[in-house]
Amino acid sequence: MTDSIVFFHNPQSRARIVHWMLEESGADYRTELLRFDRNEHKAPQYLAVNPMGKVPAIKHGDTVITEAAAICAYLADAFPAANLAPPVNSPERGTYYRWMFFGAGCVEPAFVDRMFKRPQVDRPGALGYGSYEDTLQALETALKPGPFILGERFSAADVYIGSQIAWGMLAKALEPRKIFQDYVARCGERPAFQRAAAQDEKYMKELQQA
Ligand SMILES: N[C@@H](CCC(=O)N[C@@H](CS)C(=O)NCC(=O)O)C(=O)O
Structure with a gap:
């Protein structure tokens, strides 16, 4: 178009x-x-x-x-x-979707609940994001191989997740772990x-x- x-x-x-x-x-x-x-x-x-x-x-x-x-x-x-996206049908496409949707479905509500100090629920298993701690752990898993979510390849998933992590740290909704800080710094180098x-x-x- x-x-x-x-x-x-x-x-x-x-x-x-x-x-x-x-x-x-x-x-x-x-x-x-x-x-x-x-x-x-x-x-x-x-x-x-x-x-x-x-x-x-x-x-x-x-x-x-x-x-x-x-x-x-x-x-x-x-x-x-x-x-900014791996080809449809490529194995990377699955990883790309996985973290993009995880960003919208889990990271976003986990951070917002944290920011507003919303009370813990009795049954975290019924929450899509489970717990704040598990969400952070999963984020670390996504970022650990680095430098980006799809490795060397920067993608739209980094725009979305990178923005959320940057915002999360700013809003004190996310612990400023080194892995998050380094990732945000790398994203910030993009022209x-x-x-x-x-x-x-x-x-x-x-x-x-x-
Ligand atoms: N789920 C939406 C959320 C968008 C959203 O909440 N935007 C806020 C600003 S960050 C807004 O427009 N708030 C104005 C309002 O709801 O009155 C997305 O991810 O785009």
Whole structure:
């Protein structure tokens, strides 16, 4: 598809993950900033894009994609020249899916529960992520061979998991173990990450001034 992408963004949100991913993918995109302080994300025009009234979202042609992990996976496939996902049917594809979905299904709720100090449940086995400790252990397993989740090959799974680990440490939802710090530092060396981060700083100023 050759249409340009519309990126619904707020620099103080999970949309930063997608911003980085857009930069990695080489996609042509334009950004629409949504101000939380003016509730622009709950306005009818935006609810027509994402009924959750949340960012990130992208629109590619007539297709809307929401959910940061889904957007990362979509962009990796839509822009194959950037080589951000292993080929379908390759063994690596399984590993890629495994950790991408683990990020969305386990890491995300484990970190958010931790951040909000939500009480432990009686039956952790009924929680998708089991326990915070098990989730961290599994993350370490994913990162240990290194340098990235698929070894030498950087992928969209690193954009997603790397962003979560960075955010988790910042929000004190994740112990700053060395393996996490080193991984985040490696991710931070990506020129695409740096371009998105620099642009996000500008957006933050823009939003503060207006
Ligand atoms: N499951 C969504 C979560 C998106 C999300 O919660 N975004 C927050 C910002 S980080 C948001 O838009 N919050 C505004 C609100 O819900 O009012 C994803 O992974 O993309």
